[in-house]
Amino acid sequence: MTTIRMLHSFEEVSAVGALLADIWDAPPEQPPIDLSMVLALAHSGGYVVGAYQDGDLVGASVGFVGGQDRDELHSHITGVRKDRMSTGIGFTIKQHQRNWALERGLTTITWTFDPLIARNAYFNLTRLGGRIAEYLINFYGPMDDGLNLGQPSDRAFVRWDLAAERTPPAAPVGPARVILDRAPDGSPVWHGELIADDPVELIIPADIETMRQQDPALALRWRLALRHAITALLDEGWAVTGFRRGGGFLVAPWARMKTITQEDRDERRP
CATH class of the missing domain: 3.40.630.30 (Gcn5-related N-acetyltransferase (GNAT))
Structure with missing residues (x-):
């Protein structure tokens, strides 16, 4: 305990x-x-x-x-x-x-x-x-x-x-297109345009701490890649809606985000 x-x-x-x-x-x-x-x-x-x-x-x-x-x-x-x-x-x-x-x-x-x-x-x-x-x-x-x-x-x-009685989990955004991914050699790789109309996913390394010890130059490349992606999306009015375990950040335009109502929260209660 x-x-x-x-x-x-x-x-x-x-x-x-x-x-x-x-x-x-x-x-x-x-x-x-x-x-x-x-x-x-x-x-x-x-x-x-x-x-x-x-x-x-x-x-x-x-x-x-x-x-x-x-x-x-x-x-x-x-x-x-x-x-x-x-x-x-x-x-x-x-x-x-x-x-x-x-x-x-x-x-x-x-x-x-x-x-x-x-x-x-x-x-x-x-x-x-x-x-x-x-x-x-x-x-x-x-x-x-x-x-x-x-x-x-x-x-x-x-x-x-903290206003909600119980903070809801991250809002789902539906299928997301991966635009930042891990290449087979562990380096960051881009897929398609950065800004699009559909929800996107920004995948990151599973263990950046080990990477920093073993390959700090590669870790720095990841820092700069994620920085570029997230700042560009936030500047365009997008929102990070969650993080997929084993994957990356889920990002969507505000217009595509689901509004979680009190009724939705009531349904989630055991």
Whole structure:
């Protein structure tokens, strides 16, 4: 069983720093977030939590209230211990974030993620039902942790609408034509025109993290290819509607997107 609790002390926050440094392959003395800032956020009512199993810290998340109308929780960083990934801890943290936000009258949770990491894209867009609001080019600038070293820090900015009683899954868009695909040698390859009238799919590598270690030049080609595709589509008013496990991003014109009504949501309830 996973227990989520708010953190406050220097010792608790230091443990979070050590955990995040290990997840991001960073030196223990250089965690991917400043611990003095985390302590300040915790003391001033920000969102600083640890996920525990049998007393062991297995996940953590840090966020703060933001947005133009101060009605959003921005989840700045969330991580799960390497040996506990894909065990439901991340989902438990997100549900805790959701409840924490709703209790405070917040309507949206936002965060960024690396759009080339397939498991995160599926989790954020398809399982949670978040939507990509922006594609941010080299958002954090050069990063020196083991996961990002030598690569542009492009990020997808996600908005998760909490207004619905239960956030629906990603809207289906029907059959999608693949316009960005993986060639047999693993390189990105284009099929047809970038902009079309029908829903399209942008396929990405199954494991970009291993590719970055083994062939950073190829990983960079994928970064630039996906950047070009998504920014062009978003600029034309298209929307990323989900992510297909084992495949890629599903993208459709707004006019072709299905509007999910309250009746649709009622039908999905068990």
